[in-house]
Amino acid sequence: MDPRLLDILVCPICKGPLKYDKAAKELICNADKLAYPIRDGIPIMWADQARDLNAAAAALPTEG
Ligand SMILES: [Zn+2]
Numbered sequence: 001m002d003p004r005l006l007d008i009l010v011c012p013i014c015k016g017p018l019k020y021d022k023a024a025k026e027l028i029c030n031a032d033k034l035a036y037p038i039r040d041g042i043p044i045m046w047a048d049q050a051r052d053l054n055a056a057a058a059a060l061p062t063e064g
Contacts (some may be wrong), residue, residue: 001025001041011036012045026051 001020009018011029018027018036026035027043034050036043044050 001038001043005043009043009045013047028053 006020014031016031018029021028025038028035033053035053036045036050
C-alpha cells in the first residue's frame, strides 16, 4: 500500500488516524478497536467490512 495513503485516510467513524498493520494488511483504529481490511492494495473503509478487535479478543477459544 502507498504509505502516503495513510496521511489522508482517517477512520470513517471517529475521523481519527489509522495505523497500518503490515503483517495483517489492515488499517487499525485504536479508538474504535476496528481493523479495516486492505484488499488488492485498496483500503476498505467501510465500518461493516471492518473487523471488530474487541469481538476478536472476546471470541478467543475458552473451552478446556
Ligand atoms: Zn475510529
